[in-house]
Amino acid sequence: MSNLLGLSLDVGAISWTLIDGKSMKIKGMGTHVFPVGSENYESGVREVSKKSLRTQNRVKRLRYNRKLTRKKFLIKLLVQYQMCPLKSSDIERQAFKTCFKNEGFVEWMKLNPYQLRAKAVDEKITLLEFGRILYHMSKRRGFPFGKRDADAKNNLLYTGIPDFNRIGINELEKKMKGGTVGEYFHSLLPSQNVSYQRTDTRIRNRFVARDMYVSEAHQLWNKQSAFYPLLTDELRDKLIGSPSDNSVTKGAVFYQKPLKSQKHKVGKCSFEPNKSRCSISSPVYQDLLAYKWISTI
Numbered sequence: 001m002s003n004l005l006g007l008s009l010d011v012g013a014i015s016w017t018l019i020d021g022k023s024m025k026i027k028g029m030g031t032h033v034f035p036v037g038s039e040n041y042e043s044g045v046r047e048v049s050k051k052s053l054r055t056q057n058r059v060k061r062l063r064y065n066r067k068l069t070r071k072k073f074l075i076k077l078l079v080q081y082q083m084c085p086l087k088s089s090d091i092e093r094q095a096f097k098t099c100f101k102n103e104g105f106v107e108w109m110k111l112n113p114y115q116l117r118a119k120a121v122d123e124k125i126t127l128l129e130f131g132r133i134l135y136h137m138s139k140r141r142g143f144p145f146g147k148r149d150a151d152a153k154n155n156l157l158y159t160g161i162p163d164f165n166r167i168g169i170n171e172l173e174k175k176m177k178g179g180t181v182g183e184y185f186h187s188l189l190p191s192q193n194v195s196y197q198r199t200d201t202r203i204r205n206r207f208v209a210r211d212m213y214v215s216e217a218h219q220l221w222n223k224q225s226a227f228y229p230l231l232t233d234e235l236r237d238k239l240i241g242s243p244s245d246n247s248v249t250k251g252a253v254f255y256q257k258p259l260k261s262q263k264h265k266v267g268k269c270s271f272e273p274n275k276s277r278c279s280i281s282s283p284v285y286q287d288l289l290a291y292k293w294i295s296t297i
Helices: 051-080 103-109 113-119 127-139 169-176 181-188 210-224 233-239 283-295
Strands: 004-009 013-019 026-033
Touching: 051 127, 051 233, 103 127, 113 127, 113 181, 127 210, 169 181, 169 210, 181 210
Parallel strands: none
Antiparallel strands: 004 013, 013 026
16 A cells, blocks of 8 residues: 655645555654745844845945946046046056055045135136046036936935935025035135034035036036137047036946846737737737726626
8 A cells, every 4th residue: 555645834844744554654754944035034123035135245346346447437538638647557457456556646636626626616727636626526426316306306315314414405506506516515624724623514414416516517617628728528528428418328427327228028929929018008008908898898
């Protein structure tokens, strides 16, 4: 006579028992407990996937790599047009990580970018100082706003976060009084020969829109291009983009990698396998749903 197998299936475990069909004695039994598939299981805290930490670290590596690539491309342009003290050989693949230890580059980085941004509005500055401004803007570029949230004036970025003394864009625009972001930020710095005192007012503790930086960059470019014939419209388009260009990929300073297309994830039609599925928002598909609903009446 054949043996009998009994199974007990649970959410996190499976138990089994094997019984001899003739003597009805237990020949074996056991339990297999499945490993927990999430962190913070039954701890009262929100459960998260074990892969979430790996995903977060991967996203950080991607962001760091993209920032490094963008900075490297910008520095190459600045070096090519005498706006950075480095040499072309200093930014090659083998020496790029060590070029930041260059003595001239260290002194270049010590320049106060807020002071230069306030000065460049009305006065002539050197090309190296102007390059320092562009490099600083590439690191502090503000928050981009797309078509969907361009009119969201009640967004936290506009209203700020009072609990953390973080100023929003609306209040920042009022305090700028028609000036540039750089001029206002420079006014927050302590005066010369005055000791710094810790206060709640910090330059970076505020939200800034990317359009405000773009507007300032073009204002500074128009002022400094009158002193240097090297600052042509072609170079402007390479560094900060054209004033009429509203794309996210404009210029090396404000370059934003476009979103990847997800069209390859669209499945094939079950009726015509050689074609992709129709979008749910398509009027043709909406007509099909209407006819289906009518046929059920």
